[in-house]
Amino acid sequence: MNRAIRHIALLTAKDLRIEARGRQTIGLVTVLAILIVVVLALGLAPAPGASGLTATAILWVAYLFGGVLIFEKTMAVERYDEALAGLLLAPIDRGAIFAAKLIANLVLMFTLALVVTPVAVVLFQFDLSASPGGFVVVMMLSMIGYAAIGTLFAALTSSTRLAGGLLAMLVFPVTLTIILASTRVLYNLFEHQQPVGGSGLAILIAFDVIFLVASWLVFELVLEA
Amino acid sequence: MTGQLRIQTDEAGGDAREVRQRVPGAPSPLRLAPQVEAAACSPAVRSLGVHKVIDDRPVLRDLTFDLAPGSYAALLGANGAGKTTLLRMLSTLTLPSRGRIEIFGRCTRKQGALIRAGIGLIGHQSMLYRDLSALENLLFFGRLHDIPEPGVRAMDLLEFVGLVDRANDPVKTFSRGMVQRVSIARALLHEPRLLLADEPFAGLDAPSVAAVERLLEQLNTEGMAVLLANHDVRQSLRLARTVLVLRRGRLVLDCPAGQLSAEDVLGEIDKR
Numbered sequence: 001m002n003r004a005i006r007h008i009a010l011l012t013a014k015d016l017r018i019e020a021r022g023r024q025t026i027g028l029v030t031v032l033a034i035l036i037v038v039v040l041a042l043g044l045a046p047a048p049g050a051s052g053l054t055a056t057a058i059l060w061v062a063y064l065f066g067g068v069l070i071f072e073k074t075m076a077v078e079r080y081d082e083a084l085a086g087l088l089l090a091p092i093d094r095g096a097i098f099a100a101k102l103i104a105n106l107v108l109m110f111t112l113a114l115v116v117t118p119v120a121v122v123l124f125q126f127d128l129s130a131s132p133g134g135f136v137v138v139m140m141l142s143m144i145g146y147a148a149i150g151t152l153f154a155a156l157t158s159s160t161r162l163a164g165g166l167l168a169m170l171v172f173p174v175t176l177t178i179i180l181a182s183t184r185v186l187y188n189l190f191e192h193q194q195p196v197g198g199s200g201l202a203i204l205i206a207f208d209v210i211f212l213v214a215s216w217l218v219f220e221l222v223l224e225a
Numbered sequence: 226m227t228g229q230l231r232i233q234t235d236e237a238g239g240d241a242r243e244v245r246q247r248v249p250g251a252p253s254p255l256r257l258a259p260q261v262e263a264a265a266c267s268p269a270v271r272s273l274g275v276h277k278v279i280d281d282r283p284v285l286r287d288l289t290f291d292l293a294p295g296s297y298a299a300l301l302g303a304n305g306a307g308k309t310t311l312l313r314m315l316s317t318l319t320l321p322s323r324g325r326i327e328i329f330g331r332c333t334r335k336q337g338a339l340i341r342a343g344i345g346l347i348g349h350q351s352m353l354y355r356d357l358s359a360l361e362n363l364l365f366f367g368r369l370h371d372i373p374e375p376g377v378r379a380m381d382l383l384e385f386v387g388l389v390d391r392a393n394d395p396v397k398t399f400s401r402g403m404v405q406r407v408s409i410a411r412a413l414l415h416e417p418r419l420l421l422a423d424e425p426f427a428g429l430d431a432p433s434v435a436a437v438e439r440l441l442e443q444l445n446t447e448g449m450a451v452l453l454a455n456h457d458v459r460q461s462l463r464l465a466r467t468v469l470v471l472r473r474g475r476l477v478l479d480c481p482a483g484q485l486s487a488e489d490v491l492g493e494i495d496k497r
Contacts, residue, residue, distance in 0.1 A: 003371075006368075007369060010365065010368050010369060011369075014354070014365050017357070017361075018354060018356045018357065021356050021357075022356055077354065077356075080355065081350045081351045081352060081353055081354075081355060082348055082349070082350035082351075082352050083352055083353060083354050085318060085346070085348060085350075085352050086352035086353070086366060086411065087369070088318055089316060089317075089318070089341050089344065089346055089352075090341065090366065090369040090370055091338045091339075091341050091342045091369075091370065091371075092369055224318075224319065
């Protein structure tokens with residue numbers, strides 16, 4: 001177990017070091033996500049004090065497209081110069097590669113959310129004061145499931161010419177379930193003042209577990225295909 | 226091992242030169258793992274009726290051959306003959322559709338992880354992270370291979386390939402020849418018993434070709450089995466002791482290099 005954790009830490013540190021050196025992914029993704037939020041703000045001309053449901057919907061659009069770019073870019077690092085073959089030749093569990101890639105993707109997605117969410121709050125005058133903690137917990141749980149599926153499909157599509165477009169086409173329908181669950185929990189939280197917890201949270205956690213386990217199991221097959 | 230061989234190439238266009246340094250008591254960067262001797266009685270490679278089908282197209286057909294430990298074999302064939310596919314199967318990156326491959330007596334289908342610990346692969350691509358430095362790349366892969374003292378090993382190998390003074394420079398700033406030498410260092414990190422080299426001279430200038438040639442010879446002299454996929458028939462006949470020729474996925478020649486002329490080999494490659 002310690003060996004697996006050490007390998008995951010090594011692989012994650014490598015991904016984050018490469019990102020920190022170039023800041024190519026996070027820079028590009030942040031600009032894209034902010035542009036999405038600004039365009040939506042201009043197009044929708046929101047009324048002051050938009051509801052939590054609207055906030056969630058707007059933010060999910062930015063997170064979804066930003067996420068797809070993150071998944072694509074972090075996997076492209078492995079395909080460039082066939083670095084992935086170097087990893088596959090090492091005596092490590094393929095699951096460690098998945099776990100490390102997932103953690104790196106989540107770090108980048110949380111960083112994206114840290115920048116984009118305040119921008120959206122200002123532009124749309126979102127009122128998240130009813131339960132900012134609940135909002136963070138629900139979004140983080142949703143992102144874990146989204147990132148698990150995104151990491152798997154990025155590995156699947158990264159060797160194809162259509163990589164980015166194909167990834168979005170595959171990931172969006174599959175993650176619709178988790179997005180619907182997330183918006184439903186937040187709707188209840190902000191419109192009906194129902195605290196985060198109970199069946200809503202259980203559904204989100206269940207989706208996370210299903211997506212994580214399924215992606216972990218399939219990842220090895222995808223890498224060796 | 227009487228000393229360390231350091232290969233240096235003048236990237237500005239000068240000649241390649243060897244520097245033999247005797248370092249008393251220093252371990253050779255080419256040292257082989259102790260299990261080399263233990264497994265010496267098994268062939269380095271045994272291919273038994275191997276077929277590979279990709280996208281419903283047979284790429285390799287009924288390949289049966291052995292390579293002895295410590296051998297130096299050249300794998301020749303036209304583009305699309307199946308050389309790269311065969312090397313990928315030998316390195317366990319992909320499995321045969323039918324048949325069996327053994328590396329030092331271990332089946333690739335069942336003991337992939339154990340086999341990978343004893344194989345070094347130099348591919349078409351460098352298999353390096355271009356944003357990391359040469360040293361960072363070697364440290365990273367060394368740690369994945371659980372090498373004791375990966376820093377020492379990485380510096381030994383960078384010294385060996387003549388890049389110790391560029392250890393901290395990102396790989397993306399290197400010339401093709403320098404990248405290839407780091408790639409060779411990466412393949413040697415875990416002291417493999419079998420080195421699979423897929424077109425290692427592709428895109429290299431003449432001094433770098435000479436440097437890599439000497440590197441492979443030196444590794445083979447140290448006891449490492451080398452299988453070299455190559456396009457240059459004359460160079461292969463000069464370097465290798467055994468020649469394997471693939472034509473449209475079939476092994477059509479398996480012969481000592483000394484018994485063949487370049488024309489013989491070219492005739493086999495081109496035969497319809």
